[in-house]
Amino acid sequence: MKRVIFGSSWLPYAFLAPQILIVIIFFYLPAAEAVRASFYLENPFGGGSTFVGIDNYKDVLTDDNYVRVAKFTFWFSLLVTFFSLAIALLLAVKADTVLRGAKSYRILLMWVYAIAPPVAGLIGVLMFDQHVGPITDVAALFGYKMQIGVNYNDTAAAMIIISIWKQVPVNFIFFLSGLQSIPKAVREAAQIDCRSSWRRFWTVTFPMLAPTGFFLLIINITYALFDTFAVIDVVMKNEPGSNPMTLVYKVYLDGFRGSDLGGSSAQSVILMALVLLLTIFQFRMIERRVHYT
C-alpha cells in the first residue's frame, strides 16, 4: 500500500466503475448463469425449464462420449504441454549459448507467437492435406496413408503437432528470458565448480529455471485446454463427426449445435472447477517458491 493516499471522494469510484461494470455484466452474470443452467433442463419446445438437481452432471459424467473426450483432452494436454516445453527449452538453451546470431535466432524463433491459432490450424490443415500436403506425401513414402478428418489417430496427431508448433515460441521467449536473468556470477561459479556442461545444466541452470518452468507449465495446460479450440475447430473442418475433440470444444458443440443447454452448462462448471483447482495449485506453488528464493 502506498504511504500517502489520496482521500478524494468521487474519483476512485468513477475510475473503478467501468471495470467493475464490465466485469459484472460480462463475467459474473454469465458465470452465474452457467452454474444456474447446469441444474435445469431446458424445454426443447420453448417455454421455461425445469429444475433437475444434479441430473445434468450425472448424465455428463456417465456419458461414454464425454469420458472419451475427457481422456483425449488429458492425453492431448499432456503431449502438447510436454513437447512444446521440451522443444522450447532446448532451443532457448542453445540460443543462450551461441555467441553469434543470438538475436536473429530469437526473432526467427519467436514470431510465430503472433499467428492466430486458427491461422496456424489452416496452414497445418494444408500441410496435412490429403491431396496437396507435403507431410502426407512424406508419410506415403513410408507406405502410410494419412487421412486427416477421417482417421481418428491421424487427426489427433495433426491437432497435437499444430498446437505444439503454435506454443513453442511463447515458451521459448520465457525460457530465454529466464536463462538470461541468471546472474553471470552464478554461471561463472558453476563453471569453476563443474566441468561437464551437461551436469552444469541439470544441477545449476535447470533448478534456477524451475520457477519459470512451473509458471509455464500452468500456462501451457491452460493453453492446451482452452486456446487450442480454434486449432481443433479448423482441423476438423467444421465436421465434428467422430473426430477427436477437447472438453471445451464439446461445451461449445453441445451448447450451440446440440442445444443441450443444461448439459453444456454442467460441462462448463466442471471445467471452471478444473481451472480453479489449477489456479489454487499454482498459488500454492508460488507461495512455496517464495521460501527458497
Add this chain to the structure above:
Amino acid sequence: MMETTSSNLEVEARAGGRRTPLLSQRRFWRSVGDHTVLWLGVLFMLAPVLLAFLTSTHDAVTIHRDGLQFLPGDHFGETYEAVLFGATGFTGKATGLVMTFNSMVLGIGFAVGKIVISMMAAYAIVYFRIPFATLAFWVIFTTLLLPLEVRILPSYEIVQKMGLLNSYTGLILPLIASATGTFFFRQFFKSVPDELLEAARIDGAGPFKFFVDILVPMSKTMIAAIFIIMFVFGWNQYLWPTLITTDEGYYTLVRGIKQIIQVWVGANIPEYGQAMALAILAMLPPILVVVVFQRWFIKGLTESDK
C-alpha cells in the same frame, strides 16, 4: 570436489601446447551442433509459413495438380487482389479489405479499451483508501481464473439480450472483462516510488492531475508493451467473433478463416492459393508488430503474464 577440479586443471596445464588446438576443435564442433539444433528449430517454425506463402503465389489448378509449391509462382498479384477486393463470403460484404479493417478495429479497440479501463481501475485500487477496496480487488481479480471459453454460452446470451450482436461493442467489451491489464498496471503502480507522489503533492498536484501529469506519462513504456500484447490478442480472437458476428460486414480476418474452411469443404478444386493468401494477410500485421517492437513485446509478455 575441489580436489578433482584442481587435478583436472593440472592435467590441462601439463598437456600444455597440445591441449589448446584440441580444446578449440571440440568447442568448434559443439558450436556447430548448437547452430544445427537452432537451424532445425527455425526450419520447424518457418517452413510451414514459407510454404503457405509460396503456394499462395500459384493458381488453384497448379496447386491441385502438383501439391504445395516450393518456389514462387506468377499469380501473386492475382491471388492477393482477389483476396483483398473480392468477396470471400456469400453476401459479398466480406472482402479482404473490410475484414482487415474489422480486425484493426478489434485489435486496436480491444487494446486501447483494456488499457484505459484497467489503468483507471488500477489507479483507484493502488492510490486510494476506499471502503470495499478489498472487495473490489477480489471482484476484479477473480476474473483471472476463468477464461471466456468456459462461460461462452451465457456470455453470448447476454450480449444477444443487449442487442449487441453484430456490433463492434459486442465484439470488444466482453473480451475486456478480464483483469490481466489491471493486474499488470497494479504491479507497476506499486513499484512507483512513494516519494514521487509526495513530491507531486508538494508541487500542488491533486489526484487527477497526478494521474494525468505524472503516472500516465511515466507508464509510457508499460503502455506500449501491454498494447502490443493486447493488440495481438485481440486481432487473433476466433471463437468470440465467430459467435457474435453473423453479418459478414463485421467479419475479421481470423473469423474469415472459418468461412474459407466452410466453402472449402464443398468445393471441387479448393482455392488453396486464396486460402493461404488470406492466412498470410491475417498473420502479417500482428507479426509485424511483434517483430518491429520486439523489445517492448518481450517486456510486455514476460512482465505481465496472467
Add this chain to the structure above:
Amino acid sequence: MASVTIDHVTKEYSTSGRPAVSDVSLAIAEGEFIVLVGPSGCGKSTLLRMVAGLEKITDGEVRIGDRRVNEVDPADRDIAMVFQNYALYPHMTVRKNMGYGLKNRRLPKAEIEKRVAEAASILQLDEYLDRRPRELSGGQRQRVAMGRAIVREPACFLFDEPLSNLDAKLRVEMRGEIKQLQRRLGTTSIYVTHDQLEAMTLADRLVVLNKGEVEQIGAPLDVYRSPASTFVASFIGSPAMSLLNAASDGSALRIGDVVVASGAGLAAGPVTLGVRAEDFILAPTSGGFAMQVSYVEELGAGRLVHGAVQGQMLTLSISADHPMTDELIIAIDPARLHLFDASSGKRITPRRETAEA
C-alpha cells in the same frame, strides 16, 4: 522565510504500541539550519513529514510563521522538500521538473522561466535544462532536486536524507554546497540524516532523536562536548565515545579494582564513565593504569587503538609516531570525562569541591 514551531507533536500509527514521535517540541528561528539526527526508526523522518504535511499529526501543533498548518495541504504550506531518492519526474526534462510546482500554482510563464533560469545558474545546471533525469549523474540529479526546492522560494526547506544515495566523495562535496546555498538564501531548513558527521558539519543546531523522543537539542559542539545521555555520547562523534561501567565509593572512581579517576562529589554506587578517544593521556606521570591492546587501526594522520581495561573495551586515538606495545599505560584527562547515571543513562554533573588537575 519564516520560523517553524513544533509544539508537543506526537505521532501514533496505532492506538496501541509505542508512538513513532512522542511529544516533541522545537522552536526553529528564521533562517536557522536544524538537523534531525538519529538511528533509523527514531522518528526523525516522520517528524519531518509531519512538517511537510505528508503525515497526519496525531497530537500537538505545527506552525510555520504564525500559521497553524496541521490541516493545511502540503502544497499550501509554503515548504519545499528534497527527497532521498530525489523523486524527480522521470518523463519530464530538468526544466519541467523544476517548473511543475510553479505551473500548478498558476504562476505566469515568464516568471517560471526566470526562476528556473536563476536556480539553474546557482546550481550550475544551465546546460542540462533540457535533459531528462535518467541522462544525469547522481550528483546532477541531486542538484535538480535542490533546484526544484529553490524555485518555489519557500518559507522552509525540508531535506530527507538527500545525500545518502551519493558516493562518499560526492557526499562531502554536496554537503558543502548545501551549506553554502542555505547561507546564501537564508532559508529556514530542517534536515534529516542518520549520518552524525553530516549532522555535525551542517547544523546550526542539532536535534538528536531516539525512539521518537528528543535526547538533546544544541549546537554541534555543545552536543559533542557535553552529551546529555549515553545514547547521544555513543551516537555523536567518531570513533564513538568509550563507555565503561565504573563504580564510585565517594572518593575514587574504579573500573574493577583499578582507580581511574577521582570520585569526589559523586554519590557512592555504579556509574557509567565516558571518555572520548582523544581525551586519554598516554604514559602519564602518575595515576596511570594499564590497557591491553587488541588491535590498531591506522588512519594515516593518527591511529586508533582498541583495547581493554579490566575486560571492558575502549578506544583511544594517539599519534602515529607513538611506539606501539602490547600494553599501554594511560590515564584520563579529569577535566574531560563524562559521567552518566548507570541505569537511566542521563548525564550527571558531579559537584566538584576541589578541582584536581
